[in-house]
Amino acid sequence: MFRNFKTVPFVVFGRGCFDQLNDIVKKQRKATDTFMIFMVDDVFTDSHLREKISLQDQDHLIWINVDDEPKTTYVDQLTRSVHQLSDDLPVGVIGIGGGSTMDLAKAVSLMLTNPGSSADYQGWDLIKNPAIYHVGIPTLSGTGAEVSRTTVLAGPEKKLGINSDHTVFDQIVLDPELISGAPFEQRFYTGMDCYIHCVESLNGTYLNTFSKSYGEKAITLCREVFLDGGPESDDKLMIASYFGGMSIAYSQVGICHALSYGLSFVLGLHHGIGNCIVFDQLEKYYPEEVGEFRQMVEKHNINLPKGIMAGVKENGIEKMIDITLVLEPLMENALGPDWKKIMTRDRIREIYEKL
Ligand code: NAD
Ligand code: ZN
Numbered sequence: 001m002f003r004n005f006k007t008v009p010f011v012v013f014g015r016g017c018f019d020q021l022n023d024i025v026k027k028q029r030k031a032t033d034t035f036m037i038f039m040v041d042d043v044f045t046d047s048h049l050r051e052k053i054s055l056q057d058q059d060h061l062i063w064i065n066v067d068d069e070p071k072t073t074y075v076d077q078l079t080r081s082v083h084q085l086s087d088d089l090p091v092g093v094i095g096i097g098g099g100s101t102m103d104l105a106k107a108v109s110l111m112l113t114n115p116g117s118s119a120d121y122q123g124w125d126l127i128k129n130p131a132i133y134h135v136g137i138p139t140l141s142g143t144g145a146e147v148s149r150t151t152v153l154a155g156p157e158k159k160l161g162i163n164s165d166h167t168v169f170d171q172i173v174l175d176p177e178l179i180s181g182a183p184f185e186q187r188f189y190t191g192m193d194c195y196i197h198c199v200e201s202l203n204g205t206y207l208n209t210f211s212k213s214y215g216e217k218a219i220t221l222c223r224e225v226f227l228d229g230g231p232e233s234d235d236k237l238m239i240a241s242y243f244g245g246m247s248i249a250y251s252q253v254g255i256c257h258a259l260s261y262g263l264s265f266v267l268g269l270h271h272g273i274g275n276c277i278v279f280d281q282l283e284k285y286y287p288e289e290v291g292e293f294r295q296m297v298e299k300h301n302i303n304l305p306k307g308i309m310a311g312v313k314e315n316g317i318e319k320m321i322d323i324t325l326v327l328e329p330l331m332e333n334a335l336g337p338d339w340k341k342i343m344t345r346d347r348i349r350e351i352y353e354k355l
Helices: 015-027 046-050 072-085 099-111 184-202 209-228 235-248 254-268 269-280 286-299 315-328 328-334 343-352
Strands: 010-013 036-041 060-066 092-097 132-136 152-154 159-163 171-174
Touching: 010 015, 010 235, 015 132, 015 152, 015 171, 036 099, 060 099, 060 159, 072 099, 072 152, 072 269, 072 328, 092 099, 099 132, 099 159, 099 184, 099 209, 171 235, 184 209, 184 235, 184 254, 184 269, 184 286, 184 328, 209 235, 209 286, 254 269, 254 315, 254 328, 254 343, 269 286, 315 328
Parallel strands: 010 171, 036 060, 036 092, 092 132, 132 171
Antiparallel strands: 152 159
């Protein structure tokens, strides 16, 4: 069966296009007493971006804290606080921030129309009712969260996305000016998430012409951004993130992401940096690309953390291995149907112990 997947129906791209936001969402405001929720990364509390967000009369701005990556408990708390604002539902949820804030906006837009806890919907196609109209506006580029059909959440038992067609944004606003102020290390780690998406997609067994075409263009853009630099780097990185997301939509990620999920569940490590730490040890599987990645690390003077497993106890390593092994499609994409013979518990442990 070929996958029939939903994509974002409306995309605006260009420097300064954020200023068109009110015009773009206007058609959702059918009556005068409707309101929208702006969920904005709290790093922008005193920023120029805050001044550019113009709230209409009944709109509410909620500052979002992403010190920890999104949890189902936070989604549920945010959803409750939106319900408490009014007896009516908002007509839009607008997420402004990196992958974490965009994922939280997706999740809240889903949970406003679906009963229970967000933890009940971690999995594939469990969402019953369409979400509130939702808009994604990245301020960091690389995760591809702006185009994906998932919102990655850490729940009580697992780290797993709410994957559904309803999760996909109705509109995205890609304004490269919004990513220009990101701290350089964070920009690098999130950008490498995109590079690794491309590497894992392009080297995977699930690859087809659709994902190959997006992946090849995205990895070329990543190389231009992180090896050459230049004045249009932010524009290129923003499009690389989008194309990288489109590439994995029709293929899958691989070993690096499977191991990185285990790291982030047990150690709370953020996605981009976790991927970089793991990818650095995957020379055996992606030899050329790990070499190229190291050139990028060196060029940008990034100090990749080492020895992160030092304090991890035996049950922590076991949990990491369990989480990695649950991610079967990722391993199958990377190593083929016989992956279990190659990626044994001992082999996974060996890689973790090198980190
Ligand atoms: P992030 O959203 O977690 O943000 C990282 C840090 O950068 C935060 O401190 C944030 O406040 C700060 N920040 C964001 N934009 C900034 C800016 N312009 N200037 C200064 N600081 C800024 O980082 P991320 O790497 O974009 O996202 C990681 C998250 O995305 C993880 O939770 C991961 O699970 C998720 N993810 C989702 C998907 C998906 O398809 N839904 C894919 C990959 C990753
Ligand atoms: Zn990723």
